[in-house]
Amino acid sequence: MKNHVLTSLALTATAAALLTGCSAASDTAESKAKPYGDCEVTGTAGEFSLDTLTEGTLTVKADLPSKGWYNGDTVESITDGVDYCILANIAYRSGIENIDLKNASFDGLIAGKAGDMDLTLNQITITDERRKIFDFSEPYFSSxxxxxxxxxxxxxxxxxxxxxxxxxxxxxxxxxxxxxxxxxxxxxxxxxxxxxxxxxxxxxxxxxxxxxxxxxxxxxxxxxxxxxxxxxxxGQQMGVLLPKDSPNTAVISDIIIQMREDGTIDALASKYLSAAYGTDPTDIPVWSTK
Missing domain, CATH: 3.40.190.10 (Periplasmic binding protein-like II)
Structure with a gap:
Protein backbone atom coordinates (compact mmCIF):
# COMPACT_ATOMS: atom_id res chain seq x y z
CA MET A 1 0.00 0.00 0.00
CA LYS A 2 1.39 3.44 -0.85
CA ASN A 3 0.31 7.05 -0.62
CA HIS A 4 -1.00 8.49 -3.87
CA VAL A 5 -0.58 12.05 -5.12
CA LEU A 6 -3.63 13.28 -7.01
CA THR A 7 -2.53 14.98 -10.19
CA SER A 8 -3.86 17.99 -11.98
CA LEU A 9 -2.34 18.29 -15.40
CA ALA A 10 -0.78 21.58 -14.46
CA LEU A 11 -0.65 21.48 -10.66
CA THR A 12 2.32 21.17 -8.41
CA ALA A 13 2.28 18.26 -5.98
CA THR A 14 0.91 20.52 -3.27
CA ALA A 15 -1.86 22.00 -5.34
CA ALA A 16 -2.69 18.66 -6.89
CA ALA A 17 -3.46 17.31 -3.46
CA LEU A 18 -6.48 19.53 -3.36
CA LEU A 19 -8.52 18.01 -6.16
CA THR A 20 -11.99 17.26 -7.32
CA GLY A 21 -16.02 16.28 -7.72
CA CYS A 22 -19.94 16.13 -8.61
CA SER A 23 -22.90 17.09 -6.42
CA ALA A 24 -26.50 16.05 -6.05
CA ALA A 25 -29.14 18.33 -7.55
CA SER A 26 -32.55 18.17 -9.13
CA ASP A 27 -33.29 18.76 -12.79
CA THR A 28 -34.84 22.23 -12.71
CA ALA A 29 -35.15 25.29 -14.86
CA GLU A 30 -33.62 27.36 -12.07
CA SER A 31 -31.12 29.73 -13.61
CA LYS A 32 -29.82 33.25 -13.51
CA ALA A 33 -27.61 35.27 -15.82
CA LYS A 34 -24.44 36.18 -13.93
CA PRO A 35 -21.39 38.35 -14.36
CA TYR A 36 -18.06 37.00 -13.10
CA GLY A 37 -19.20 36.91 -9.48
CA ASP A 38 -16.37 36.89 -6.96
CA CYS A 39 -13.90 35.31 -9.39
CA GLU A 40 -10.60 36.92 -10.25
CA VAL A 41 -10.18 36.84 -14.02
CA THR A 42 -6.80 36.62 -15.71
CA GLY A 43 -5.43 36.67 -19.23
CA THR A 44 -6.50 39.00 -22.01
CA ALA A 45 -10.13 40.03 -22.40
CA GLY A 46 -11.59 39.06 -25.76
CA GLU A 47 -8.49 37.22 -26.97
CA PHE A 48 -10.66 34.29 -28.11
CA SER A 49 -14.06 34.09 -29.78
CA LEU A 50 -16.93 31.67 -29.05
CA ASP A 51 -20.11 31.02 -31.03
CA THR A 52 -22.70 30.97 -28.21
CA LEU A 53 -26.44 30.28 -28.15
CA THR A 54 -27.08 33.82 -26.93
CA GLU A 55 -24.77 36.65 -27.92
CA GLY A 56 -22.82 37.99 -24.96
CA THR A 57 -23.84 35.07 -22.71
CA LEU A 58 -22.24 31.69 -21.96
CA THR A 59 -25.06 29.21 -21.30
CA VAL A 60 -23.92 26.49 -18.90
CA LYS A 61 -25.71 23.57 -17.26
CA ALA A 62 -24.30 21.72 -14.26
CA ASP A 63 -25.22 19.55 -11.28
CA LEU A 64 -25.39 22.23 -8.60
CA PRO A 65 -24.13 23.20 -6.11
CA SER A 66 -20.77 21.46 -5.59
CA LYS A 67 -18.66 22.49 -2.64
CA GLY A 68 -15.32 23.89 -3.70
CA TRP A 69 -16.38 23.89 -7.36
CA TYR A 70 -19.68 25.80 -7.37
CA ASN A 71 -19.96 27.36 -3.92
CA GLY A 72 -23.42 28.29 -2.67
CA ASP A 73 -26.74 26.91 -1.48
CA THR A 74 -28.73 27.84 -4.60
CA VAL A 75 -27.97 28.59 -8.24
CA GLU A 76 -28.49 32.29 -7.58
CA SER A 77 -25.97 32.33 -4.73
CA ILE A 78 -23.10 30.71 -6.67
CA THR A 79 -20.43 33.32 -7.38
CA ASP A 80 -17.17 31.40 -7.04
CA GLY A 81 -15.50 27.99 -6.78
CA VAL A 82 -13.04 26.26 -9.10
CA ASP A 83 -15.43 25.37 -11.92
CA TYR A 84 -17.37 28.62 -11.73
CA CYS A 85 -14.18 30.66 -11.86
CA ILE A 86 -12.87 28.60 -14.78
CA LEU A 87 -16.14 29.50 -16.53
CA ALA A 88 -15.60 33.14 -15.60
CA ASN A 89 -12.13 33.06 -17.12
CA ILE A 90 -13.39 31.33 -20.27
CA ALA A 91 -16.06 34.01 -20.63
CA TYR A 92 -13.63 36.88 -19.93
CA ARG A 93 -11.00 35.62 -22.37
CA SER A 94 -13.75 35.22 -24.98
CA GLY A 95 -15.21 38.72 -24.51
CA ILE A 96 -18.43 37.35 -22.99
CA GLU A 97 -20.02 39.42 -20.24
CA ASN A 98 -22.47 37.00 -18.63
CA ILE A 99 -22.72 33.37 -17.48
CA ASP A 100 -26.21 31.89 -17.55
CA LEU A 101 -25.88 29.03 -15.07
CA LYS A 102 -28.67 26.44 -15.05
CA ASN A 103 -29.25 23.43 -12.84
CA ALA A 104 -29.38 19.91 -14.35
CA SER A 105 -28.94 16.43 -12.94
CA PHE A 106 -25.59 14.79 -13.58
CA ASP A 107 -27.28 11.73 -15.05
CA GLY A 108 -29.23 13.93 -17.43
CA LEU A 109 -26.11 15.78 -18.49
CA ILE A 110 -24.09 12.72 -19.41
CA ALA A 111 -27.11 11.10 -21.08
CA GLY A 112 -27.50 14.12 -23.36
CA LYS A 113 -30.93 14.97 -21.94
CA ALA A 114 -30.18 18.32 -20.34
CA GLY A 115 -31.29 20.42 -23.31
CA ASP A 116 -29.54 23.22 -25.14
CA MET A 117 -26.35 24.67 -23.70
CA ASP A 118 -22.98 25.95 -24.83
CA LEU A 119 -21.08 23.62 -22.51
CA THR A 120 -20.92 22.07 -19.06
CA LEU A 121 -18.03 22.21 -16.64
CA ASN A 122 -18.96 19.68 -13.95
CA GLN A 123 -15.98 17.46 -13.11
CA ILE A 124 -17.03 15.12 -15.92
CA THR A 125 -14.63 12.30 -16.71
CA ILE A 126 -13.62 11.84 -20.33
CA THR A 127 -14.52 8.36 -21.64
CA ASP A 128 -14.65 6.77 -25.08
CA GLU A 129 -18.39 6.11 -24.69
CA ARG A 130 -19.11 9.73 -23.85
CA ARG A 131 -16.99 10.92 -26.78
CA LYS A 132 -19.47 9.19 -29.09
CA ILE A 133 -22.19 11.69 -28.21
CA PHE A 134 -20.24 14.71 -26.90
CA ASP A 135 -17.12 16.73 -27.54
CA PHE A 136 -14.56 17.18 -24.77
CA SER A 137 -11.93 19.83 -24.30
CA GLU A 138 -8.38 19.17 -23.29
CA PRO A 139 -8.34 17.72 -19.73
CA TYR A 140 -8.11 20.21 -16.90
CA PHE A 141 -7.96 17.88 -13.86
CA SER A 142 -7.25 14.28 -12.95
CA SER A 143 -8.86 12.41 -10.07
CA GLY A 235 -6.93 6.99 -14.15
CA GLN A 236 -9.70 9.54 -14.67
CA GLN A 237 -9.27 12.84 -16.50
CA MET A 238 -11.87 15.59 -16.51
CA GLY A 239 -12.73 17.91 -19.38
CA VAL A 240 -15.22 20.54 -20.45
CA LEU A 241 -18.16 18.79 -22.13
CA LEU A 242 -19.69 20.37 -25.24
CA PRO A 243 -22.39 19.32 -27.72
CA LYS A 244 -21.14 16.99 -30.45
CA ASP A 245 -19.29 18.83 -33.25
CA SER A 246 -19.50 22.10 -31.37
CA PRO A 247 -17.74 24.99 -33.16
CA ASN A 248 -16.27 25.93 -29.77
CA THR A 249 -14.42 22.73 -28.86
CA ALA A 250 -11.01 23.69 -30.23
CA VAL A 251 -11.26 27.20 -28.78
CA ILE A 252 -12.22 25.92 -25.32
CA SER A 253 -9.26 23.51 -25.46
CA ASP A 254 -6.94 26.40 -26.32
CA ILE A 255 -8.26 28.40 -23.37
CA ILE A 256 -7.87 25.44 -20.98
CA ILE A 257 -4.29 24.90 -22.15
CA GLN A 258 -3.57 28.58 -21.66
CA MET A 259 -5.08 28.52 -18.16
CA ARG A 260 -2.98 25.50 -17.22
CA GLU A 261 0.20 27.09 -18.51
CA ASP A 262 -0.35 30.53 -16.94
CA GLY A 263 -1.09 29.03 -13.51
CA THR A 264 -4.75 30.07 -13.30
CA ILE A 265 -6.05 26.54 -12.65
CA ASP A 266 -3.33 25.98 -10.03
CA ALA A 267 -4.34 29.14 -8.22
CA LEU A 268 -8.05 28.28 -8.25
CA ALA A 269 -7.41 24.80 -6.84
CA SER A 270 -5.23 26.21 -4.08
CA LYS A 271 -7.77 28.90 -3.19
CA TYR A 272 -10.99 26.89 -3.13
CA LEU A 273 -10.36 23.19 -2.63
CA SER A 274 -8.19 23.02 0.46
CA ALA A 275 -10.89 24.63 2.61
CA ALA A 276 -13.58 22.43 1.08
CA TYR A 277 -11.92 19.13 1.99
CA GLY A 278 -10.09 19.86 5.24
CA THR A 279 -7.50 17.12 4.63
CA ASP A 280 -4.59 16.20 2.40
CA PRO A 281 -5.64 13.60 -0.19
CA THR A 282 -2.06 12.35 -0.39
CA ASP A 283 -2.54 10.90 3.10
CA ILE A 284 -5.35 8.64 1.84
CA PRO A 285 -3.89 5.19 1.04
CA VAL A 286 -4.25 3.83 -2.48
CA TRP A 287 -5.99 0.46 -2.62
CA SER A 288 -5.47 -2.20 -5.21
CA THR A 289 -8.30 -4.14 -6.85
CA LYS A 290 -6.17 -7.25 -7.23
Missing amino acids: TAGIVVPQGSTITEDTIAEAKIGVKQGTTEQIFVDEVLKPTQQVSVFPGDAELDAAVAAGQIDAAVQDLSVALGAANASNGRIEVIGQFDS
Missing part, protein backbone atom coordinates in the same frame (compact mmCIF):
# COMPACT_ATOMS: atom_id res chain seq x y z
CA THR A 144 -9.28 9.13 -8.25
CA ALA A 145 -12.19 7.23 -6.69
CA GLY A 146 -12.63 7.46 -2.92
CA ILE A 147 -14.02 4.79 -0.58
CA VAL A 148 -16.50 6.27 1.91
CA VAL A 149 -17.57 4.30 5.00
CA PRO A 150 -19.36 4.97 8.29
CA GLN A 151 -17.03 6.20 11.01
CA GLY A 152 -15.38 3.23 12.69
CA SER A 153 -15.97 0.77 9.83
CA THR A 154 -13.77 -2.33 9.77
CA ILE A 155 -13.70 -2.60 5.95
CA THR A 156 -10.20 -3.02 4.56
CA GLU A 157 -8.53 -3.26 1.18
CA ASP A 158 -8.86 -7.04 1.44
CA THR A 159 -12.59 -7.04 2.28
CA ILE A 160 -14.00 -4.15 0.21
CA ALA A 161 -15.06 -6.46 -2.63
CA GLU A 162 -17.26 -8.41 -0.20
CA ALA A 163 -19.02 -5.28 1.10
CA LYS A 164 -22.40 -3.87 0.05
CA ILE A 165 -21.32 -0.97 -2.12
CA GLY A 166 -23.23 2.04 -3.40
CA VAL A 167 -22.49 4.34 -6.35
CA LYS A 168 -23.98 7.41 -8.00
CA GLN A 169 -25.93 6.68 -11.16
CA GLY A 170 -24.20 7.47 -14.44
CA THR A 171 -20.72 8.06 -13.01
CA THR A 172 -17.45 6.48 -14.03
CA GLU A 173 -17.25 5.16 -10.48
CA GLN A 174 -20.33 3.03 -11.24
CA ILE A 175 -18.52 1.58 -14.27
CA PHE A 176 -15.35 1.08 -12.23
CA VAL A 177 -17.18 -0.83 -9.50
CA ASP A 178 -19.10 -3.00 -11.96
CA GLU A 179 -16.26 -3.79 -14.32
CA VAL A 180 -13.09 -3.59 -12.24
CA LEU A 181 -13.87 -4.04 -8.54
CA LYS A 182 -16.66 -6.59 -9.24
CA PRO A 183 -18.08 -6.89 -5.68
CA THR A 184 -19.75 -10.11 -4.59
CA GLN A 185 -22.95 -8.31 -3.50
CA GLN A 186 -25.35 -6.42 -5.76
CA VAL A 187 -24.34 -2.78 -6.15
CA SER A 188 -26.83 -0.15 -4.95
CA VAL A 189 -27.31 2.80 -7.31
CA PHE A 190 -28.35 6.26 -6.08
CA PRO A 191 -29.52 9.30 -8.06
CA GLY A 192 -27.17 11.76 -6.38
CA ASP A 193 -24.21 12.18 -4.06
CA ALA A 194 -26.34 13.40 -1.16
CA GLU A 195 -28.48 10.26 -1.25
CA LEU A 196 -25.40 8.06 -1.61
CA ASP A 197 -23.59 9.58 1.38
CA ALA A 198 -26.75 9.54 3.47
CA ALA A 199 -27.06 5.81 2.81
CA VAL A 200 -23.51 5.29 4.07
CA ALA A 201 -24.16 7.32 7.21
CA ALA A 202 -27.41 5.43 7.89
CA GLY A 203 -25.77 2.03 7.43
CA GLN A 204 -27.94 1.13 4.44
CA ILE A 205 -24.74 0.27 2.54
CA ASP A 206 -21.28 -0.61 3.81
CA ALA A 207 -19.36 1.75 1.55
CA ALA A 208 -19.70 4.22 -1.29
CA VAL A 209 -17.27 4.57 -4.18
CA GLN A 210 -17.37 8.08 -5.59
CA ASP A 211 -15.08 10.75 -6.94
CA LEU A 212 -12.48 11.44 -4.26
CA SER A 213 -13.17 15.16 -4.23
CA VAL A 214 -16.87 14.57 -3.55
CA ALA A 215 -16.04 11.95 -0.95
CA LEU A 216 -13.68 14.25 0.94
CA GLY A 217 -16.13 17.13 0.84
CA ALA A 218 -18.95 14.95 2.16
CA ALA A 219 -16.81 13.49 4.93
CA ASN A 220 -15.62 16.95 5.97
CA ALA A 221 -19.23 18.16 6.24
CA SER A 222 -20.59 15.07 8.00
CA ASN A 223 -19.55 15.93 11.56
CA GLY A 224 -17.65 12.66 11.81
CA ARG A 225 -20.45 10.37 10.62
CA ILE A 226 -18.56 9.16 7.55
CA GLU A 227 -14.91 8.99 6.55
CA VAL A 228 -12.73 8.26 3.53
CA ILE A 229 -10.46 5.30 4.19
CA GLY A 230 -8.93 4.62 0.79
CA GLN A 231 -8.82 5.53 -2.87
CA PHE A 232 -8.60 3.64 -6.15
CA ASP A 233 -6.40 5.03 -8.90
CA SER A 234 -8.94 4.87 -11.71
Whole structure:
Protein backbone atom coordinates (compact mmCIF):
# COMPACT_ATOMS: atom_id res chain seq x y z
CA MET A 1 0.00 0.00 0.00
CA LYS A 2 1.39 3.44 -0.85
CA ASN A 3 0.31 7.05 -0.62
CA HIS A 4 -1.00 8.49 -3.87
CA VAL A 5 -0.58 12.05 -5.12
CA LEU A 6 -3.63 13.28 -7.01
CA THR A 7 -2.53 14.98 -10.19
CA SER A 8 -3.86 17.99 -11.98
CA LEU A 9 -2.34 18.29 -15.40
CA ALA A 10 -0.78 21.58 -14.46
CA LEU A 11 -0.65 21.48 -10.66
CA THR A 12 2.32 21.17 -8.41
CA ALA A 13 2.28 18.26 -5.98
CA THR A 14 0.91 20.52 -3.27
CA ALA A 15 -1.86 22.00 -5.34
CA ALA A 16 -2.69 18.66 -6.89
CA ALA A 17 -3.46 17.31 -3.46
CA LEU A 18 -6.48 19.53 -3.36
CA LEU A 19 -8.52 18.01 -6.16
CA THR A 20 -11.99 17.26 -7.32
CA GLY A 21 -16.02 16.28 -7.72
CA CYS A 22 -19.94 16.13 -8.61
CA SER A 23 -22.90 17.09 -6.42
CA ALA A 24 -26.50 16.05 -6.05
CA ALA A 25 -29.14 18.33 -7.55
CA SER A 26 -32.55 18.17 -9.13
CA ASP A 27 -33.29 18.76 -12.79
CA THR A 28 -34.84 22.23 -12.71
CA ALA A 29 -35.15 25.29 -14.86
CA GLU A 30 -33.62 27.36 -12.07
CA SER A 31 -31.12 29.73 -13.61
CA LYS A 32 -29.82 33.25 -13.51
CA ALA A 33 -27.61 35.27 -15.82
CA LYS A 34 -24.44 36.18 -13.93
CA PRO A 35 -21.39 38.35 -14.36
CA TYR A 36 -18.06 37.00 -13.10
CA GLY A 37 -19.20 36.91 -9.48
CA ASP A 38 -16.37 36.89 -6.96
CA CYS A 39 -13.90 35.31 -9.39
CA GLU A 40 -10.60 36.92 -10.25
CA VAL A 41 -10.18 36.84 -14.02
CA THR A 42 -6.80 36.62 -15.71
CA GLY A 43 -5.43 36.67 -19.23
CA THR A 44 -6.50 39.00 -22.01
CA ALA A 45 -10.13 40.03 -22.40
CA GLY A 46 -11.59 39.06 -25.76
CA GLU A 47 -8.49 37.22 -26.97
CA PHE A 48 -10.66 34.29 -28.11
CA SER A 49 -14.06 34.09 -29.78
CA LEU A 50 -16.93 31.67 -29.05
CA ASP A 51 -20.11 31.02 -31.03
CA THR A 52 -22.70 30.97 -28.21
CA LEU A 53 -26.44 30.28 -28.15
CA THR A 54 -27.08 33.82 -26.93
CA GLU A 55 -24.77 36.65 -27.92
CA GLY A 56 -22.82 37.99 -24.96
CA THR A 57 -23.84 35.07 -22.71
CA LEU A 58 -22.24 31.69 -21.96
CA THR A 59 -25.06 29.21 -21.30
CA VAL A 60 -23.92 26.49 -18.90
CA LYS A 61 -25.71 23.57 -17.26
CA ALA A 62 -24.30 21.72 -14.26
CA ASP A 63 -25.22 19.55 -11.28
CA LEU A 64 -25.39 22.23 -8.60
CA PRO A 65 -24.13 23.20 -6.11
CA SER A 66 -20.77 21.46 -5.59
CA LYS A 67 -18.66 22.49 -2.64
CA GLY A 68 -15.32 23.89 -3.70
CA TRP A 69 -16.38 23.89 -7.36
CA TYR A 70 -19.68 25.80 -7.37
CA ASN A 71 -19.96 27.36 -3.92
CA GLY A 72 -23.42 28.29 -2.67
CA ASP A 73 -26.74 26.91 -1.48
CA THR A 74 -28.73 27.84 -4.60
CA VAL A 75 -27.97 28.59 -8.24
CA GLU A 76 -28.49 32.29 -7.58
CA SER A 77 -25.97 32.33 -4.73
CA ILE A 78 -23.10 30.71 -6.67
CA THR A 79 -20.43 33.32 -7.38
CA ASP A 80 -17.17 31.40 -7.04
CA GLY A 81 -15.50 27.99 -6.78
CA VAL A 82 -13.04 26.26 -9.10
CA ASP A 83 -15.43 25.37 -11.92
CA TYR A 84 -17.37 28.62 -11.73
CA CYS A 85 -14.18 30.66 -11.86
CA ILE A 86 -12.87 28.60 -14.78
CA LEU A 87 -16.14 29.50 -16.53
CA ALA A 88 -15.60 33.14 -15.60
CA ASN A 89 -12.13 33.06 -17.12
CA ILE A 90 -13.39 31.33 -20.27
CA ALA A 91 -16.06 34.01 -20.63
CA TYR A 92 -13.63 36.88 -19.93
CA ARG A 93 -11.00 35.62 -22.37
CA SER A 94 -13.75 35.22 -24.98
CA GLY A 95 -15.21 38.72 -24.51
CA ILE A 96 -18.43 37.35 -22.99
CA GLU A 97 -20.02 39.42 -20.24
CA ASN A 98 -22.47 37.00 -18.63
CA ILE A 99 -22.72 33.37 -17.48
CA ASP A 100 -26.21 31.89 -17.55
CA LEU A 101 -25.88 29.03 -15.07
CA LYS A 102 -28.67 26.44 -15.05
CA ASN A 103 -29.25 23.43 -12.84
CA ALA A 104 -29.38 19.91 -14.35
CA SER A 105 -28.94 16.43 -12.94
CA PHE A 106 -25.59 14.79 -13.58
CA ASP A 107 -27.28 11.73 -15.05
CA GLY A 108 -29.23 13.93 -17.43
CA LEU A 109 -26.11 15.78 -18.49
CA ILE A 110 -24.09 12.72 -19.41
CA ALA A 111 -27.11 11.10 -21.08
CA GLY A 112 -27.50 14.12 -23.36
CA LYS A 113 -30.93 14.97 -21.94
CA ALA A 114 -30.18 18.32 -20.34
CA GLY A 115 -31.29 20.42 -23.31
CA ASP A 116 -29.54 23.22 -25.14
CA MET A 117 -26.35 24.67 -23.70
CA ASP A 118 -22.98 25.95 -24.83
CA LEU A 119 -21.08 23.62 -22.51
CA THR A 120 -20.92 22.07 -19.06
CA LEU A 121 -18.03 22.21 -16.64
CA ASN A 122 -18.96 19.68 -13.95
CA GLN A 123 -15.98 17.46 -13.11
CA ILE A 124 -17.03 15.12 -15.92
CA THR A 125 -14.63 12.30 -16.71
CA ILE A 126 -13.62 11.84 -20.33
CA THR A 127 -14.52 8.36 -21.64
CA ASP A 128 -14.65 6.77 -25.08
CA GLU A 129 -18.39 6.11 -24.69
CA ARG A 130 -19.11 9.73 -23.85
CA ARG A 131 -16.99 10.92 -26.78
CA LYS A 132 -19.47 9.19 -29.09
CA ILE A 133 -22.19 11.69 -28.21
CA PHE A 134 -20.24 14.71 -26.90
CA ASP A 135 -17.12 16.73 -27.54
CA PHE A 136 -14.56 17.18 -24.77
CA SER A 137 -11.93 19.83 -24.30
CA GLU A 138 -8.38 19.17 -23.29
CA PRO A 139 -8.34 17.72 -19.73
CA TYR A 140 -8.11 20.21 -16.90
CA PHE A 141 -7.96 17.88 -13.86
CA SER A 142 -7.25 14.28 -12.95
CA SER A 143 -8.86 12.41 -10.07
CA THR A 144 -9.28 9.13 -8.25
CA ALA A 145 -12.19 7.23 -6.69
CA GLY A 146 -12.63 7.46 -2.92
CA ILE A 147 -14.02 4.79 -0.58
CA VAL A 148 -16.50 6.27 1.91
CA VAL A 149 -17.57 4.30 5.00
CA PRO A 150 -19.36 4.97 8.29
CA GLN A 151 -17.03 6.20 11.01
CA GLY A 152 -15.38 3.23 12.69
CA SER A 153 -15.97 0.77 9.83
CA THR A 154 -13.77 -2.33 9.77
CA ILE A 155 -13.70 -2.60 5.95
CA THR A 156 -10.20 -3.02 4.56
CA GLU A 157 -8.53 -3.26 1.18
CA ASP A 158 -8.86 -7.04 1.44
CA THR A 159 -12.59 -7.04 2.28
CA ILE A 160 -14.00 -4.15 0.21
CA ALA A 161 -15.06 -6.46 -2.63
CA GLU A 162 -17.26 -8.41 -0.20
CA ALA A 163 -19.02 -5.28 1.10
CA LYS A 164 -22.40 -3.87 0.05
CA ILE A 165 -21.32 -0.97 -2.12
CA GLY A 166 -23.23 2.04 -3.40
CA VAL A 167 -22.49 4.34 -6.35
CA LYS A 168 -23.98 7.41 -8.00
CA GLN A 169 -25.93 6.68 -11.16
CA GLY A 170 -24.20 7.47 -14.44
CA THR A 171 -20.72 8.06 -13.01
CA THR A 172 -17.45 6.48 -14.03
CA GLU A 173 -17.25 5.16 -10.48
CA GLN A 174 -20.33 3.03 -11.24
CA ILE A 175 -18.52 1.58 -14.27
CA PHE A 176 -15.35 1.08 -12.23
CA VAL A 177 -17.18 -0.83 -9.50
CA ASP A 178 -19.10 -3.00 -11.96
CA GLU A 179 -16.26 -3.79 -14.32
CA VAL A 180 -13.09 -3.59 -12.24
CA LEU A 181 -13.87 -4.04 -8.54
CA LYS A 182 -16.66 -6.59 -9.24
CA PRO A 183 -18.08 -6.89 -5.68
CA THR A 184 -19.75 -10.11 -4.59
CA GLN A 185 -22.95 -8.31 -3.50
CA GLN A 186 -25.35 -6.42 -5.76
CA VAL A 187 -24.34 -2.78 -6.15
CA SER A 188 -26.83 -0.15 -4.95
CA VAL A 189 -27.31 2.80 -7.31
CA PHE A 190 -28.35 6.26 -6.08
CA PRO A 191 -29.52 9.30 -8.06
CA GLY A 192 -27.17 11.76 -6.38
CA ASP A 193 -24.21 12.18 -4.06
CA ALA A 194 -26.34 13.40 -1.16
CA GLU A 195 -28.48 10.26 -1.25
CA LEU A 196 -25.40 8.06 -1.61
CA ASP A 197 -23.59 9.58 1.38
CA ALA A 198 -26.75 9.54 3.47
CA ALA A 199 -27.06 5.81 2.81
CA VAL A 200 -23.51 5.29 4.07
CA ALA A 201 -24.16 7.32 7.21
CA ALA A 202 -27.41 5.43 7.89
CA GLY A 203 -25.77 2.03 7.43
CA GLN A 204 -27.94 1.13 4.44
CA ILE A 205 -24.74 0.27 2.54
CA ASP A 206 -21.28 -0.61 3.81
CA ALA A 207 -19.36 1.75 1.55
CA ALA A 208 -19.70 4.22 -1.29
CA VAL A 209 -17.27 4.57 -4.18
CA GLN A 210 -17.37 8.08 -5.59
CA ASP A 211 -15.08 10.75 -6.94
CA LEU A 212 -12.48 11.44 -4.26
CA SER A 213 -13.17 15.16 -4.23
CA VAL A 214 -16.87 14.57 -3.55
CA ALA A 215 -16.04 11.95 -0.95
CA LEU A 216 -13.68 14.25 0.94
CA GLY A 217 -16.13 17.13 0.84
CA ALA A 218 -18.95 14.95 2.16
CA ALA A 219 -16.81 13.49 4.93
CA ASN A 220 -15.62 16.95 5.97
CA ALA A 221 -19.23 18.16 6.24
CA SER A 222 -20.59 15.07 8.00
CA ASN A 223 -19.55 15.93 11.56
CA GLY A 224 -17.65 12.66 11.81
CA ARG A 225 -20.45 10.37 10.62
CA ILE A 226 -18.56 9.16 7.55
CA GLU A 227 -14.91 8.99 6.55
CA VAL A 228 -12.73 8.26 3.53
CA ILE A 229 -10.46 5.30 4.19
CA GLY A 230 -8.93 4.62 0.79
CA GLN A 231 -8.82 5.53 -2.87
CA PHE A 232 -8.60 3.64 -6.15
CA ASP A 233 -6.40 5.03 -8.90
CA SER A 234 -8.94 4.87 -11.71
CA GLY A 235 -6.93 6.99 -14.15
CA GLN A 236 -9.70 9.54 -14.67
CA GLN A 237 -9.27 12.84 -16.50
CA MET A 238 -11.87 15.59 -16.51
CA GLY A 239 -12.73 17.91 -19.38
CA VAL A 240 -15.22 20.54 -20.45
CA LEU A 241 -18.16 18.79 -22.13
CA LEU A 242 -19.69 20.37 -25.24
CA PRO A 243 -22.39 19.32 -27.72
CA LYS A 244 -21.14 16.99 -30.45
CA ASP A 245 -19.29 18.83 -33.25
CA SER A 246 -19.50 22.10 -31.37
CA PRO A 247 -17.74 24.99 -33.16
CA ASN A 248 -16.27 25.93 -29.77
CA THR A 249 -14.42 22.73 -28.86
CA ALA A 250 -11.01 23.69 -30.23
CA VAL A 251 -11.26 27.20 -28.78
CA ILE A 252 -12.22 25.92 -25.32
CA SER A 253 -9.26 23.51 -25.46
CA ASP A 254 -6.94 26.40 -26.32
CA ILE A 255 -8.26 28.40 -23.37
CA ILE A 256 -7.87 25.44 -20.98
CA ILE A 257 -4.29 24.90 -22.15
CA GLN A 258 -3.57 28.58 -21.66
CA MET A 259 -5.08 28.52 -18.16
CA ARG A 260 -2.98 25.50 -17.22
CA GLU A 261 0.20 27.09 -18.51
CA ASP A 262 -0.35 30.53 -16.94
CA GLY A 263 -1.09 29.03 -13.51
CA THR A 264 -4.75 30.07 -13.30
CA ILE A 265 -6.05 26.54 -12.65
CA ASP A 266 -3.33 25.98 -10.03
CA ALA A 267 -4.34 29.14 -8.22
CA LEU A 268 -8.05 28.28 -8.25
CA ALA A 269 -7.41 24.80 -6.84
CA SER A 270 -5.23 26.21 -4.08
CA LYS A 271 -7.77 28.90 -3.19
CA TYR A 272 -10.99 26.89 -3.13
CA LEU A 273 -10.36 23.19 -2.63
CA SER A 274 -8.19 23.02 0.46
CA ALA A 275 -10.89 24.63 2.61
CA ALA A 276 -13.58 22.43 1.08
CA TYR A 277 -11.92 19.13 1.99
CA GLY A 278 -10.09 19.86 5.24
CA THR A 279 -7.50 17.12 4.63
CA ASP A 280 -4.59 16.20 2.40
CA PRO A 281 -5.64 13.60 -0.19
CA THR A 282 -2.06 12.35 -0.39
CA ASP A 283 -2.54 10.90 3.10
CA ILE A 284 -5.35 8.64 1.84
CA PRO A 285 -3.89 5.19 1.04
CA VAL A 286 -4.25 3.83 -2.48
CA TRP A 287 -5.99 0.46 -2.62
CA SER A 288 -5.47 -2.20 -5.21
CA THR A 289 -8.30 -4.14 -6.85
CA LYS A 290 -6.17 -7.25 -7.23
